[in-house]
Amino acid sequence: MNAIDANGVKKSFRGGMSLAKREVLRGVTLDARPGEILGFLGSNGAGKTTTIKIVLGLIRADEGTAELFGHPAGSKEAALRTGYLPEMPYFYPHLTLGEFLEFCGRLSGVPPRLLAERIGRVVETVDLSPHRDLRLKTFSKGMLQRAGLAQAILHDPDLLVLDEPFSGLDPIGRRLVRDVLVDLRARGKTIFFSSHILPDMEALCDRVSIIRDGIIAKTLGLDELMRLGEGRIEITARGVRMGTLAPLHEYVSAAADRGDETFIVVRERRFVRPVIEHLYGRGADVLAVAGVRRSLEDIFMQEIARPAVPGGAEASNADRPRDPAVFAGF
């Protein structure tokens, strides 16, 4: 049984005074498997937060279903097993961190005899022990974010739904949150989180679902991420004269001069050797050969440049991106 199962979820909102509805979700289908970290990626307005709210039962889907551990989204059974960190959360500023966590624990049904011990543990986990008796209104944005993570894990849920958990965190805070999430996965918890900070997502996720214009454009597993990450190979050479590269147009996708050096992008790994031999044969000097991995950001940027296709159709790899800053075209 999956931790999250969303099938064909559609949602429209009426905008302001307008009677016309705007379709925000156009049939989102995604699943989070037990014990995995599923990243949820999409540009602003793509439908990430709306999907998360439907999964949590805060809003209802117009069409389609959302279930958590086989229970309908928003049901008591689902809520008991879920921890949630909203995007830009507002925590009651009049409460101290301890009071706030006590409130959250009681709402989640943590037995009173366990509550104090649990609060002590999560406060330590998020490194806020010295601030337990301070009012939340005195907290920085990063501290509030960590307090938010503390309330989400307080009742030891099986599923964590985190909306932008790295927002507002400094590098130390980001590292701390990453470590907490890795630890939770090791304990068999399922984590579903959205983020704009792609290196964190790349480092943490077992799979990544990319949402675009209200549909899941692609879901990538770790293997596929690695495969798609196999990027271009760059050769740096000196003494490349005009016309030297002309016979290599089938091997080379782009090249650009910078000072007395030339950067050459080779289309495929098997073309590296003939290109190097050609350069040496024309009196050029090869300074470096480097493979440049494509990041999740590259893949994401490529994905959002495509037209949205319902059902998450696989995209071809033919149109790999070029880096316009370096390669001026061949």
Place this chain on the structure above:
Amino acid sequence: MNRIAAVAINTFRESARERILVVAAVFGAVLMGATVFLSPLAVGARQKIVMDVGLAAISIIGVLSAVFLGGTLVHKEIDRKAIYLVLSRPVSRPAYLVGKLAGVVLAVSLIFAVMTAVLAAALVLGDAALRPAVFAAVYLSLLETAVVASIVVFFSTFTTPMLTSFFALCCVAAGSLSNDLRVFAEKFGGAGTRAAANAFYYLLPNLKVFNLRHEAVHDLPFRVGDLALATAYAAVYVAAVLCFACLVFRRREFA
């Protein structure tokens, strides 16, 4: 029950740390204190003046506090999305509303306690007897405040704090007059007017049943049965209003 109590305690804490509560309590206390100094002007009726103004102040300040505290508390929580933290947990929407109402009533009770203590002190210092009717009148005012708070919670589930306060105050004004309007319509109105007056009478709270100030001030007898009846009326009215609030709130989406 534990979850309702958690919401109620949190609401109480938030209200108790709001400036409006302190201002209301201080204002009420000062008002009652002032009557002690002004009452010598009313020769022979000093204690009556203190009691009359004191009980009226408790009732008015209690109702206004409920309107302004309740109106902003629920809306603020929705507006700032703190409600996500509550409703993403195993807390039903009715439980949330009941907790909110209980928290507001608890907070207003605090004002009642402060003002009643000041009134009692003013009466004792003026050598007046603390009659049971005084406390009965305060108790009924608290019930009145709970009824008004439930109306505030109802409006706050679907409208802004300003409109919530406006609608609630309209209900208070109309509720204070609904019985008079009904009697007036019975005597002088046509069939349509009588039906409308009857509808208003049953729909709006009859706040007159919570007014025992006249009996307390003039030392008139009152029946304990009336207190029980008023308590039952308040309980039924609050429950009915909360049911309507839950019906509205259940459909509410937090986009």
